[in-house]
Amino acid sequence: MSKAQPVFALIDCNSFYASCERVFRPDLARVPIVVLSNNDGCVIARSYDAKPYVKMGEPYFQIKHKLQKHGIVPFSSNYALYGDMSERVMTLIESMVPAVEVYSIDEAFADLTGIDGRDALGRKIRSHVLRCTGIPVGVGIAHTKTLAKLANHTAKRLQAQTGGVVDICDPFKRDWVLRNTDVAEVWGVGRKMKLHLDAMGIKTAMDLAKADPWTLRKKFSVVIEKTARELVGTPCLELDEPDPPKQEICCSRMFGKRLTELAPIKEAVATYMMRASEKLRAQQSLCKKIRVSIRTGMFNPEEAKYANGVLIDMPYPTDDVRLLTKAAVDALDRVFRPGFKYSKAEVLLMSLCQQGEYTDDMFATSQPIDTTKLMVVLDQINGRWGRGTLRSASVPVNPDWGMRREMMSRSYTTKLDQLWTVLCQ
DNA sequence: TCTGGGGTCCTAGGACCC
């Protein structure tokens, strides 16, 4: 007997950040809302009823008046809240299906191979997640990941007709969706690829499904070849193993205002390194190389532009925040040029290896000092009492270059002093 | 005079995703 054809579900939270905000603000259930990026820069999420008025990525300062005019309420992004709500949603999904790959903060693939009553299960997941967390999700079901994405997209587009669940394992339904979807909506087709495909007369998802995979591979790459094969139902992508350790870890952020002096930039880099090294230790990795870079603003033609970075080789792989911070901060002297208005710094941890995989260098001049215990205690304290409770002295508490977040909601689920207050009469 | 070819490893950069 041949192996059962695989079945994937893609479960995706609707307007996730906006939905999270609404859970704790029932008074805004019928008021359109948007969520802004760090520094209240641009729009990164819109509730369903805000979509007709606001485009994704629109700069906040340009649309303030428009928001007011339509009564749209803006929020600064509150990642502590979204991260915690995401964990709750994913835990519920994991309890209902045999295998899950958490793909992003608001999406998960599930393996539904060999399961009867897929549509009913999809609806059950939807109602269960909604009841337990208040977050609405859409479910797309198909024989490949790329098709499941497309099914999910259709479920959202035709919410009223589909109830948020679409199964296109049936070839007739699949072809209907392929014919009625623009190729730009296909997972893996971005802005550039859309232009190339357009020139070849490939307009719909169906056109791409019918294109010759070998030609696509020769002309572009194996990535788009796989996409085309997945569209006709040939699986090229599997359900990934949970959480393989990252190969690079990055922390970069715009400053809350332009910086011209070296000292505050050093503070920022120390702060970003604190966060990056937390992530490094959370996945039990060590880091051998660091890249630190700084840049000026890119949009304002009046401002002089400068961007530069420096690569630092650590003498041995480490996860010690003190060593990493010193190396990064010292290296800034080499890239900082006076006379520019800096807007952003970035810390990148590279050449990662797992703890225990690494062998000491017999001839190295400086030998590793075992700081594992110290770092474990550091992470325990910060895990219990909040990030930044224990930190290096180079990291300020309330820097004046910090993020602008003027419209942030409370950390309803992660901070004891910000819990919801319910009044009983 | 004639001046190969195939392989690996590393890095930078492009494209894409959410």
Add this chain to the structure above:
DNA sequence: TCTGGGGTCCTAGGACCC
């Protein structure tokens, strides 16, 4: 005045080897 952040994968090209 004010335009996000954090990733992955693939490819091309250079250095180096035999």
